[in-house]
Amino acid sequence: MLPLLNKRNTEIHLDKIASRKADWNAIRDREADASKRPIRPPYIMQVLSDVIPEDAVISLDVGGENQWWFGRNFQMKRQRFVMSGGYLATMGFGLPGAIAAKLACPEKEVFCITGDGGFSMAMADFVTAVKYDLPMVVIILNNHELGMIQVEQTVEQYPNFGTDLYNPDFAAYASICGGEGYPGRRARATQGGCCHRGDEEPMPDDY
Numbered sequence: 452m453l454p455l456l457n458k459r460n461t462e463i464h465l466d467k468i469a470s471r472k473a474d475w476n477a478i479r480d481r482e483a484d485a486s487k488r489p490i491r492p493p494y495i496m497q498v499l500s501d502v503i504p505e506d507a508v509i510s511l512d513v514g515g516e517n518q519w520w521f522g523r524n525f526q527m528k529r530q531r532f533v534m535s536g537g538y539l540a541t542m543g544f545g546l547p548g549a550i551a552a553k554l555a556c557p558e559k560e561v562f563c564i565t566g567d568g569g570f571s572m573a574m575a576d577f578v579t580a581v582k583y584d585l586p587m588v589v590i591i592l593n594n595h596e597l598g599m600i601q602v603e604q605t606v607e608q609y610p611n612f613g614t615d616l617y618n619p620d621f622a623a624y625a626s627i628c629g630g631e632g633y634p635g636r637r638a639r640a641t642q643g644g645c646c647h648r649g650d651e652e653p654m655p656d657d658y
């Protein structure tokens with residue numbers, strides 16, 4: 452049978468896909484505007500794409516800013532990422548997932564990317580990570596709301612209800628737990644992946 456088959460020319464499709472991918476990359480890079488205030492997820496995801504090591508493990512929580520934007524704008528290399536139960540959408544998974552990843556792969560760098568709502572659900576476990584000396588980086592996208600639910604309510608044309616969050620100072624919380632906490636309010640503060648105490652400037656309208 453094989454000699455009877457015609458060889459298909461896939462070049463044309465591959466070229467089309469490559470060109471559409473290049474167009475998308477250009478849009479994504481344009482969106483990652485470092486000058487936007489408050490600092491916006493496309494830029495945060497660009498910085499994280501640059502600085503998270505290729506072989507890191509990423510534990511991603513459920514939520515709009517962390518999950519949707521990660522899926523849309525983060526550029527995976529060879530990272531393994533511990534997803535949050537897929538359609539089970541187990542919010543609060545991010546930090547315990549990172550702890551589990553660090554226990555399972557102590558030689559790997561572990562990053563947790565989470566929202567303020569997701570982190571708040573399991574934030575006591577930050578002390579567990581300190582207690583058992585499990586170094587990791589926890590990035591909290593702090594939008595002071597259950598953003599995904601806020602969007603869903605808006606899309607369904609419901610009045611917005613019960614999605615605002617009153618948050619503690621997460622950076623201070625990390626410090627009093629025995630870790631290190633840095634607010635990343637300014638683009639300058641997150642450039643290079645980590646911000647250092649004193650790098651941040653106060654924002655006119657705090658984020």
Ligand SMILES: Cc1ncc(C[n+]2csc(CCOP(=O)(O)OP(=O)(O)O)c2C)c(N)n1
Nearest residue numbers: 514515516540542566567568569597598599
């Ligand atoms: C255990 C659990 N409770 C509630 C939900 C519904 N839910 C999905 S996303 C979300 C809000 C997430 O808020 P946050 O972590 O602040 O992320 P944001 O959407 O603001 O980026 C909620 C309440 C869920 N998926 N899992």
Ligand SMILES: [Mg+2]
Nearest residue numbers: 566567596598
């Ligand atoms: Mg939020």
